[in-house]
Amino acid sequence: MLDTGFPRADAENDFLRARRRHFRVTLTRRLRGRPACSERLAQLDEITGPLGWRGQRQLGLQTIGLDTIVGTTGARRDFDRCFRPAASHVRSRWERLALAQRRGAALPPIEVYRLGGLHFVDDGHHRVSVAATTGQQLIDAYVTEVLTTAPPQAKAKAASLARCGRS
Secondary structure (H helix, E strand, O other), rough: OOOOOOHHHHHHHHHHHHHHHHHHHHHHHHOOOOOHHHEEEEEOOOOHHHHHHHEEEEEEEEEEEEEEEEEEOOOOEEEEEEOOOHHHHHHHHHHHHHHHOOOOOOOOOHHHHHEEEEEEEEEOOOHHHHHHHHOOEEEEEEEEEEEEOOHHHHHHHHHHHHOOOOO
């Protein structure tokens, strides 16, 4: 979609486009008889529980791919599995962040937990959603690596269940 050249209008259009995508995905899921949980964000605890949380270590500020962000650290219903806005009440914050980004303001890094090669958002859900909607491929993040008792192959298999096919 072409930009209008008016950042506020473009930010509003971005949000509405993301909400329409969420609506289409939800409608398709219902028509195909898939459960609602198939579109919710994966939770870190659900993945790490069977793997045995052994600890964590700070890796610092890194640039990560948006396609590696697959879930959240807590129960969130504001965004779907692909970080599209799933609720209208996120609109004002979402549009403020999108507008700031369009005007060239530096947004603060998000905070994520890394399990294997995948990331779970602790802080920055709106920023991830804006980045995904506007076609960014990379985002700055403070990364904390999760240490588990399970071997790396088990981590990759468990975490792959959380992946989202972004378009």
